[in-house]
Amino acid sequence: MMSDHYQQGKHVLYAENVIKVYGAKIVLADIDLAVSRGEFVTMVGPSGCGKSTLLRLILGQEQQSSGTLIIDGEAIEHPDERRGVVYQKYSLFPHLTVFDNVRLGPQFTRNPWRRFVERKIVRDEAMKFIDKVGLTEHASKFPAQLSGGQQQRVAIAQALIMRPAVLLMDEPYGALDPFTREELQEFLLQLWEETKMTIFFVTHDLEEALYLGSRLIGISQFYFEGKDMKARARGARVVVDLDLGRGRKTPATKATREFGESVRFVRHECFTPGISMRVIDLPLRHPDSFITLDAEQRGEK
Amino acid sequence: MKRIREFFSIHYSPSTAVKIVLALLPFLISAGVYYKFASERHAINPDDKLLPLPGQMLDEIKRYAFQRENEELFKGSEEPVSKEDLGDILFLKDTLASLKRLVIGTSISAISALLVGLLMGMFPWFRSFGRPFVTFLSIVPPLSILPIIFIVFGVEEMAKIMLIIIGTSFLMSRDINLVIEAIPREQIVKALTLGANSFQIIWKIIIPQIMPRFLEMTRIYLSPAWLFLIAAEAIASQDGLAYRIFLARRYMNMAQIIPIVLWITFIGFIMNYLLKVFIRWRYPWYMAEGK
Numbered sequence: 327m328m329s330d331h332y333q334q335g336k337h338v339l340y341a342e343n344v345i346k347v348y349g350a351k352i353v354l355a356d357i358d359l360a361v362s363r364g365e366f367v368t369m370v371g372p373s374g375c376g377k378s379t380l381l382r383l384i385l386g387q388e389q390q391s392s393g394t395l396i397i398d399g400e401a402i403e404h405p406d407e408r409r410g411v412v413y414q415k416y417s418l419f420p421h422l423t424v425f426d427n428v429r430l431g432p433q434f435t436r437n438p439w440r441r442f443v444e445r446k447i448v449r450d451e452a453m454k455f456i457d458k459v460g461l462t463e464h465a466s467k468f469p470a471q472l473s474g475g476q477q478q479r480v481a482i483a484q485a486l487i488m489r490p491a492v493l494l495m496d497e498p499y500g501a502l503d504p505f506t507r508e509e510l511q512e513f514l515l516q517l518w519e520e521t522k523m524t525i526f527f528v529t530h531d532l533e534e535a536l537y538l539g540s541r542l543i544g545i546s547q548f549y550f551e552g553k554d555m556k557a558r559a560r561g562a563r564v565v566v567d568l569d570l571g572r573g574r575k576t577p578a579t580k581a582t583r584e585f586g587e588s589v590r591f592v593r594h595e596c597f598t599p600g601i602s603m604r605v606i607d608l609p610l611r612h613p614d615s616f617i618t619l620d621a622e623q624r625g626e627k
Numbered sequence: 628m629k630r631i632r633e634f635f636s637i638h639y640s641p642s643t644a645v646k647i648v649l650a651l652l653p654f655l656i657s658a659g660v661y662y663k664f665a666s667e668r669h670a671i672n673p674d675d676k677l678l679p680l681p682g683q684m685l686d687e688i689k690r691y692a693f694q695r696e697n698e699e700l701f702k703g704s705e706e707p708v709s710k711e712d713l714g715d716i717l718f719l720k721d722t723l724a725s726l727k728r729l730v731i732g733t734s735i736s737a738i739s740a741l742l743v744g745l746l747m748g749m750f751p752w753f754r755s756f757g758r759p760f761v762t763f764l765s766i767v768p769p770l771s772i773l774p775i776i777f778i779v780f781g782v783e784e785m786a787k788i789m790l791i792i793i794g795t796s797f798l799m800s801r802d803i804n805l806v807i808e809a810i811p812r813e814q815i816v817k818a819l820t821l822g823a824n825s826f827q828i829i830w831k832i833i834i835p836q837i838m839p840r841f842l843e844m845t846r847i848y849l850s851p852a853w854l855f856l857i858a859a860e861a862i863a864s865q866d867g868l869a870y871r872i873f874l875a876r877r878y879m880n881m882a883q884i885i886p887i888v889l890w891i892t893f894i895g896f897i898m899n900y901l902l903k904v905f906i907r908w909r910y911p912w913y914m915a916e917g918k
Binding site: 385387404405406407409410411413415416417419420421422430431434435468469470471484485488490 | 811812813814816817818819820821822823824827831832835836838910911912913915916
């Protein structure tokens with residue numbers, strides 16, 4: 327049964343009691359998450375905690391074992407154009423040029439007749455997005471002829487042209503050198519301000535997460551449930567949820583004392599095995615955050 | 628001394644000229660050795676057939692490739708001779724017959740393998756349904772069922788083409804299936820998020836991406852296709868290059884066998900080369916990926 331936290335117009339992505347089990351192994355114990363439209367959510371967590379699993383569930387590539395998962399007002403079944411995705415690798419089709427990669431979505435979603443009649447519209451639209459990511463003169467190149475940073479720009483354009491309800495990004499900058507990475511961080515922030523789109527950005531880099539996001543979510547298997555105060559193997563849940571604000575940031579932000587403290591705080595709450603919180607005390611401070619617990623989980627029984 | 632040591636070390640990088648000389652060397656050495664033994668034998672017996680001299684081979688080539696089958700029978704005849712009586716130029720007839728079998732067999736094999744490989748690679752139900760059986764069929768040694776093929780398909784063209792198909796298509800299906808399964812899952816999810824349906828994924832994403840690998844595979848499978856063609860022609864045929872070789876063997880006519888073998892090798896080389904050039908021209912992205 328769904329609780330009454332869900333607000334259809336407001337929440338573009340909504341998960342309640344989402345559990346994912348592989349055989350005997352619980353990967354996601356109980357994910358509760360409501361994301362408002364236009365939010366830039368960054369998700370962090372220790373490696374192997376289930377970040378990628380949660381992303382695959384949101385994509386519809388895999389199905390949750392139980393629980394509710396809603397995108398844009400409808401339950402998730404299979405991957406479709408309501409979500410765009412940018413991976414660290416393999417986002418682009420190697421046999422297509424930059425231009426063909428970007429116009430692929432508009433072509434797929436038109437029938438052959440409309441594809442023919444509206445070919446000029448599609449072409450202009452594709453060039454507009456290629457222009458937006460600053461690769462106009464590379465439009466006729468193949469992905470293998472581009473640098474890693476340029477490839478990710480194309481991948482972003484390719485996803486954005488579909489105007490997805492949520493743009494999912496799975497460690498998109500993980501393979502880039504630090505300079506290109508910073509450049510693309512600024513680029514993404516600019517794009518987010520311009521388009522007001524909803525982004526769900528998975529990373530293992532805490533600083534990146536705190537810098538980019540308007541909201542930071544940490545998931546982790548380090549917490550206590552019920553009366554049991556012994557650490558034991560269990561699935562991940564949301565353990566940190568912070569409101570980072572939507573204000574304009576500059577690279578200088580990263581050097582401030584406040585920023586450093588935030589990094590330490592999240593590392594302490596989310597990444598440190600020895601320090602585990604009771605589920606009722608978790609720092610879920612974002613206004614949209616909620617947690618569904620039964621009496622046993624609260625430790626009242 | 629130092630340069631000699633350098634030459635034989637793993638650090639040596641030969642210039643183009645040296646590369647060409649080194650590549651020609653084994654050819655020249657084997658030709659030289661052959662010529663030495665052939666002329667020694669001919670010194671003892673001028674009619675030796677085992678190691679024919681170039682002159683004998685040229686005579687055979689002239690007879691086989693530039694004369695009609697019965698031209699010698701009618702030599703000196705006063706009467707005008709019709710084209711039918713003269714017969715065909717056997718070299719052309721054999722080459723065309725063999726190439727026809729090879730091209731038809733390999734094409735049918737490659738296209739059916741592409742279909743089966745695609746179905747197995749894309750649809751889980753077909754993978755469970757087809758893969759064990761295709762694997763079983765691919766392990767059956769094709770030449771061991773040659774008698775069955777002759778019994779079922781007769782000894783005409785059909786049997787020869789079927790042997791090529793049976794010999795190559797099951798292995799090719801498995802290879803194509805592997806190529807498709809090697810395409811990252813992300814690519815398919817990505818296409819779905821761009822609004823693609825199953826047909827568009829197969830037609831726009833999978834097939835274009837595996838095409839160069841598919842052609843390369845076809846190129847490689849030409850070698851076993853030749854093997855099966857030669858086996859079929861050797862056993863039951865009225866024409867074809869391998870038929871001619873096995874006919875010449877009866878008369879110990881090495882002077883004909885050696886040129887035909889060299890010709891078959893040349894055809895193989897040209898086919899190989901043309902497919903390579905085609906892949907490079909048609910799929911620049913494949914080369915750009917450095918594969």
